[in-house]
Amino acid sequence: MNYPNQKRVETFSIEINGKSCRAISGETVVDVARREGIEIPTLCHDTRLEPAGACRVCLVEVEGQRRLQPGCAWKVQPEMKVTTESDRIEKHRTILYSMYMADHQLDETGLPVATGNGNQLRELCKTIDPLPLEPVKAPRAGRPEDVNPYIEFNPELCILCARCTRYCDEVEAVNAITLSNRGGETTIATAGNRGLLDTTCELCGGCIATCPTGALIEKKAPVNLVTLETEVTRSTCNFCGVGCQLDLHTHNDRVVKITSPEPGETLNDGNLCVKGRFAYDFIHHEDRITTPLVRGADGELHPATWEEALTAVASGLNAVKEKHGADSLGFISSSRCTGEENYLMQKLSRAVFGTNNVHQCAAT
Numbered sequence: 001m002n003y004p005n006q007k008r009v010e011t012f013s014i015e016i017n018g019k020s021c022r023a024i025s026g027e028t029v030v031d032v033a034r035r036e037g038i039e040i041p042t043l044c045h046d047t048r049l050e051p052a053g054a055c056r057v058c059l060v061e062v063e064g065q066r067r068l069q070p071g072c073a074w075k076v077q078p079e080m081k082v083t084t085e086s087d088r089i090e091k092h093r094t095i096l097y098s099m100y101m102a103d104h105q106l107d108e109t110g111l112p113v114a115t116g117n118g119n120q121l122r123e124l125c126k127t128i129d130p131l132p133l134e135p136v137k138a139p140r141a142g143r144p145e146d147v148n149p150y151i152e153f154n155p156e157l158c159i160l161c162a163r164c165t166r167y168c169d170e171v172e173a174v175n176a177i178t179l180s181n182r183g184g185e186t187t188i189a190t191a192g193n194r195g196l197l198d199t200t201c202e203l204c205g206g207c208i209a210t211c212p213t214g215a216l217i218e219k220k221a222p223v224n225l226v227t228l229e230t231e232v233t234r235s236t237c238n239f240c241g242v243g244c245q246l247d248l249h250t251h252n253d254r255v256v257k258i259t260s261p262e263p264g265e266t267l268n269d270g271n272l273c274v275k276g277r278f279a280y281d282f283i284h285h286e287d288r289i290t291t292p293l294v295r296g297a298d299g300e301l302h303p304a305t306w307e308e309a310l311t312a313v314a315s316g317l318n319a320v321k322e323k324h325g326a327d328s329l330g331f332i333s334s335s336r337c338t339g340e341e342n343y344l345m346q347k348l349s350r351a352v353f354g355t356n357n358v359h360q361c362a363a364t
């Protein structure tokens with residue numbers, strides 16, 4: 001049955017580099033190419049955002065089109081023929097990357113500087129023999145006075161791709177940052193150039209995560225994160241019950257940074273909130289209780305093994321049940337626990353102790 005507002009999904013074939021590829025109406029050339037394993041470089045593209053066609057890195061040849069077209073924004077049509085590698089495209093990339101390099105902070109090797117948040121432009125520039133262009137001294141302003149604790153903006157690394165501002169608008173719906181000024185002075189600014197703490201910013205850090213050049217970086221992460229060897233461990237955020245997946249970056253068994261898995265990979269689609277991304281100091285805080293404590297006959301808490309602690313809990317609960325009945329017990333779980341842990345809590349309450357007195361704080 002067709003419903004009035006139902007969109008018809010059409011599938012058809014297009015050709016990319018002579019290869020026949022299945023495409024779905026509404027997809028872009030980059031969508032189809034990536035599914036087919038055909039690499040098209042991108043910088044301003046983010047699957048969570050409306051295409052902006054801002055960086056021009058993804059230009060491809062489309063048969064019948066006089067100009068190269070942005071693969072990230074160009075919608076597929078039946079029988080379309082696309083070329084992603086040619087002398088013309090290579091020449092375009094050489095000129096484009098060289099212009100970016102002329103307007104970018106370079107390191108001693110002449111490449112865009114590496115940052116603790118990566119720099120995809122640096123990797124692209126390694127693929128060309130750059131043209132000898134005069135460096136541009138664009139008067140882009142930063143916000144050196146911004147005292148927010150988490151986010152730093154370096155205008156020398158910004159390519160004005162607007163991923164950060166579009167993310168802030170389209171995903172966070174916050175609009176704390178915006179493209180401001182004109183020409184060479186164009187920069188990423190806040191209203192009145194205030195610090196982020198004086199704007200609507202929620203300090204989610206999504207702008208850092210989406211920035212392809214490291215122009216936005218995390219203030220908290222060690223400055224040497226570029227060279228620091230880190231191990232990455234996938235985990236579940238324990239600040240609430242949503243279950244966002246995050247990647248813990250550790251060095252010498254200490255968490256030095258937290259990032260989100262790539263968009264599309266896990267349920268949080270590359271997003272995290274301020275707590276999930278930045279509130280990791282508690283992990284190594286000296287006040288943190290790292291071993292069970294059991295109150296002794298002296299009334300004081302003493303360190304114990306898990307076995308000792310669980311035995312004390314079980315005998316205490318059993319003693320109450322024997323004396324006052326199962327319904328004198330109540331079990332309260334937390335929205336910070338996973339669904340599986342909450343399930344186990346109600347199982348413990350109902351199946352082990354025989355009471356339905358079980359609750360969870362998110363239900364109130």
Ligand code: SF4
Nearest residue numbers: 168201202204205207
């Ligand atoms: S931290 Fe989040 S809310 Fe703040 S500017 Fe960045 S994307 Fe916007």
Ligand code: SF4
Nearest residue numbers: 158159161162164211
């Ligand atoms: S700060 Fe990063 S994401 Fe924002 S416009 Fe500049 S390069 Fe793009």
Ligand code: FES
Nearest residue numbers: 044053055056072
């Ligand atoms: S990725 Fe297509 S124009 Fe930037």
